Amino acid sequence: MSASKRQQILDTALVLFVEQGLEGAATAKIAKEAGVATGTLFHHFANKQELVSALYLAIKGELAERLPPVTSEIPTREMAGKMWQASMEWALSHPDKLRFLLAYYQSPVLTPETRRTAKFETLGFVLELIKVGQARGELANYPHELMMEVCHSLFMASAGHFIDHPDQAADPEQHQAAMTIFWNALAAPGHHA
Amino acid sequence: MSASKRQQILDTALVLFVEQGLEGAATAKIAKEAGVATGTLFHHFANKQELVSALYLAIKGELAERLPPVTSEIPTREMAGKMWQASMEWALSHPDKLRFLLAYYQSPVLTPETRRTAKFETLGFVLELIKVGQARGELANYPHELMMEVCHSLFMASAGHFIDHPDQAADPEQHQAAMTIFWNALAAPGHHA
Amino acid sequence: MSASKRQQILDTALVLFVEQGLEGAATAKIAKEAGVATGTLFHHFANKQELVSALYLAIKGELAERLPPVTSEIPTREMAGKMWQASMEWALSHPDKLRFLLAYYQSPVLTPETRRTAKFETLGFVLELIKVGQARGELANYPHELMMEVCHSLFMASAGHFIDHPDQAADPEQHQAAMTIFWNALAAPGHHA
């Protein structure tokens, strides 16, 4: 029961944070909506800030889990395509989670520490993929940090776009377009689509 | 004096919002820091929400003002390059303003109305540029909304990256890389760098 | 009006602190009882702790004001008697104030800083009196700090006793006894009553 109460709180917090913002969602409201007492929330999370961080990391972790392992047995473009597709499928089936990441990635309420953990622990595979692609000459030789930012922002922007416009998300051509944009942004000369 | 007080409030609000978040920056704190009375803030802005919106639109407007007019007399790639450079120069000389846009673009505290105004009034020229580029066959024929999201997110991510890493911002090669990524993302086949 | 609200809060706080203890008297209760809004209390005192300290120092200061100036023109015993009487009169006409000092002098809720201020700023005259008396050979040559503690505790205990037992406070002989105890405690050999 205890673990489930913790989870209920996280689930409810996600919905309320996305709907009403971090400050719009009072801890008492979250607890009530989750069907637990106010005190229970603070039994599981030392304070509201920690609830936000825990939620952020849980979501990033969940995304990371859904992704296929990086392998160099297939061309980088194919590998990147699989990644993109898996991520996008996850995003479209968990729109609230994507929106939460989108809304608070840059917010000052997230500690740099939390951001860092999210970046390196859960997105380490992106860096790996970039290195492999560069070694094979399939990806351009831009600085790694810049490339990671580009990966992150293009995916987030595309996913957000599709979530905001479900009609367009239903069109495979648009998905194809988004993936092509992503690939062309980072491909080495001669490897563009 | 009155007009200047309004501006003092906006200037102070920007700094405090970026440093401490929207809710971390109490109106009383903003007023005090700006050197005006609490009540004065509410003479100039009906409520806090309006202060946030006014600040958001003022910043977007300031950015729009710095940009060169869209013209079809030069190749799209050159035009896009000028746009990118002018935007980036503005961003790097106003890091707080960029960070503010970055942090609150996706936040639920901004009304959809404000977001819409920002998008169409101040970023209308981006759409214009896309249309011109597509007509000439220099830009790919992706859906306009998707392309605008990509423009926005790539610029924001790159500018944020350079502001966070001033050492890398000093390297012209990195700026070149960022621009190339931007161009390649949207260029029509055969027009990649 | 503003100064009076501050005073209303102090007056109400005194009563509630004595009746219900520091923690029993919620800030909201104090404000309500004082006829002001909760926020007003915090407009005048940064936090509850500061309200307690301000009250403590205000009371000590009020007592100090009531006392006659130390002079060496009369015998030490007479001088001490005047002090004692003036203090006791004040205490008996402000029983709540005396009780407040009594209850919180040793409490860990008072910062050492506040205690120190009370001791030296408002009770400096006691030290002065002791020095004069010793110079004249009328007071015993015990260490000053010990003597001050004795002065303080004998007065507090006696005043508390009389406040708890109004019937005994009405008997001049008992007051005489208390004063004699006080004098004999500190008198030099040969000067006892």
Place this chain on the structure above:
Amino acid sequence: MSASKRQQILDTALVLFVEQGLEGAATAKIAKEAGVATGTLFHHFANKQELVSALYLAIKGELAERLPPVTSEIPTREMAGKMWQASMEWALSHPDKLRFLLAYYQSPVLTPETRRTAKFETLGFVLELIKVGQARGELANYPHELMMEVCHSLFMASAGHFIDHPDQAADPEQHQAAMTIFWNALAAPGHHA
């Protein structure tokens, strides 16, 4: 183990109450620090109030145990001196306990009932000593209650003073002075030191 848990709780409560005040020391904190579960504390003490009272009475009782029995076979002054010395030795070797008594004797958190029990059950011998001394003409004929208050307050003040100033506690002359003050305060005329 059970009896020892009760004792662990009392020991820990003493330390935390003295350090952080009655309200600063949450029952959960006490339990944790004592190495027992929250619920265990409430098995041994019906509620927090009872824990405080039990602690208060236990300490008073411990002090009473250390004292020599009152006898009329030696002069009152000698008897009082033995009492004072035994009490002071106990106080100096249990500074936290003394401080606890000091801090909460006057506090409204202690029920009058507890205070009364402490006064008559554990300090009955003081009254006895006073009566014997008066019968012999060695102590002044002041009202008993006043004399008991004086005994109590002088001892508490002196003990507190020595605990706060260990350097002065090391000086036998200061102890002599404190005892002389105590005796002179209550001695009958002609019996002063």
Place this chain on the structure above:
DNA sequence: AATGAATGAGCGTTCATTCAT
């Protein structure tokens, strides 16, 4: 007896906003 997760009333404090001056 012992545990510790759960409770929810109540706390100290904040803060957007008002309004008399």
Place this chain on the structure above:
DNA sequence: GATGAATGAACGCTCATTCAT
């Protein structure tokens, strides 16, 4: 227009206490 004291609802959080295990 400008001021800042005053407001009070709402917040994050605490904590004595309970109870199923």
